[in-house]
Amino acid sequence: MMREPLHPEEMQTDGTGFLPSLAIDTVIFGFHEGQLKILLLEYTNTNLLALPGGFIQETENLNDAARRVLAERTSLQGIYLEQFYTFGDLDRYDPTPLRAIMSAHGLNYSDHHWLLRRFVSVGYYALVDFTKAIPVPDLLADRCDWYDLANLPPLMQDHQKIVQKALDTLRLELDRKLIGFNLLSETFTMADLQRLYETILDQKLHRSGFQRKMLSLGILERLDKQYSGGAHKAPYLYRFASDKKPV
Amino acid sequence: MMREPLHPEEMQTDGTGFLPSLAIDTVIFGFHEGQLKILLLEYTNTNLLALPGGFIQETENLNDAARRVLAERTSLQGIYLEQFYTFGDLDRYDPTPLRAIMSAHGLNYSDHHWLLRRFVSVGYYALVDFTKAIPVPDLLADRCDWYDLANLPPLMQDHQKIVQKALDTLRLELDRKLIGFNLLSETFTMADLQRLYETILDQKLHRSGFQRKMLSLGILERLDKQYSGGAHKAPYLYRFASDKKPV
DNA sequence: TATTATTGTCACAATTTGTTACAATAATAA
DNA sequence: TTATTATTGTAACAAATTGTGACAATAATA
Incomplete structure (x- = not known):
């Protein structure tokens, strides 16, 4: 499984400084005009939409890495953030879309590039005040925008499944964790x-x-x-x- | 973070065939004579008690790896198993106890042995019929036995914290998932x-x-x-x- | 000043949960 | 055989929670 955001420095190194095989995906919820929305990235020259994600630095707590990814994507600090599931099925592993993204950026890569290996991804969901979050595309993505959860376009790899699990968790914890107020x-x-x-x-x-x-x-x-x-x-x-x- | 069970083949290779940086810990619950119990491993020539754990093969789903670890430890198939949290704090990383275990087995290792690197661990809890589970120590452990949850001895690394989180999850899901019957x-x-x-x-x-x-x-x-x-x-x-x- | 749409709150019903009570019944003792 | 004991299954009632409708209060507009 490949991961996003694909910062150039990540793509051009051999992965040194990051935990191998492990990634983070975040489902960032917002609420506007009666609609639940999530943040998605669209990659240049591809039609691929993906959840904001990233990798874990070797000197960084897992939860801090998720917090960093969230801050990089929304420009917000101190956001409600919960880990909800870790996705590790083999069928997540499909290097095709990542090759397309790398090619679209004219990047050299071999079939053994560390980003093309199998990844397990830890899923987090975040709740943000829609009016305060400022979506920021990373350097490989064209856009970072809100999409209606009720009408999602096709997503890269198993990201649809990750979103569904995040929503299931949100519903289960709605009362127990006072989730509403964060949105x-x-x-x-x-x-x-x-x-x-x-x-x-x-x-x-x-x-x-x-x-x-x-x-x-x-x-x-x-x-x-x-x-x-x-x-x-x-x-x-x-x-x-x-x-x-x-x- | 180092992991258990430490199969010799895992310790003597360079980790090929397994996902690096990633491990599994299982909290296996049983119920006997009015007491909740969990399975713990005790390692030879050390005083270290640890949760049964293992690694993920490159050709294996994450959840299947957990299932395999559980089967290896309890000799039971088809057991109730739930992923509950992924532990990735930096302070999990302390190679001291693992060095002790490796030394106790007269194994050669360098400071760069793959098992001595930082690990993130995916936590699973299992519910088994106490009367049917047959604890099986792995080759590095002296014993694999049931311990009263109410009176646990000190555990290796952050395993106490993992147990507590498993118990918290168990309580939260007690009604929702009909947990009781599996015990x-x-x-x-x-x-x-x-x-x-x-x-x-x-x-x-x-x-x-x-x-x-x-x-x-x-x-x-x-x-x-x-x-x-x-x-x-x-x-x-x-x-x-x-x-x-x-x- | 009347009309309209929405709000805050009450009132009552329906349901769920907390608690007590009591008859039924295995085993044992008288 | 019969009384005693401890525990069980369930009914009965109370208390608390939730479901539902009603109604007065009130901003803005006609």
């Missing part, structure tokens, strides 16, 4: 929060029960009202009160 | 099952509510009564009805 901006209305939950779970929730449940968590701080200009009662804004976060 | 023998009484749940969760449960909940799952098949010789009503035996298992 919204600093302040939000109860309706915002409910729309997010409904999108993640892909099911309608009852407004009354949802509000009662969220308030009963005791982690929301009520702020001023939000006068949206609509012909209706103005909703309160809320903020996630980290000091009230349960242990 | 009991083919048939069991409701009291057996409750004792297991109480041990895993480390808390008392109400007998009546527990029975109602288990029966409501619709996955238990009631068999004959068990005449235990005690001066009291005989309990029914139950069996896990796999055909009734929910999707």
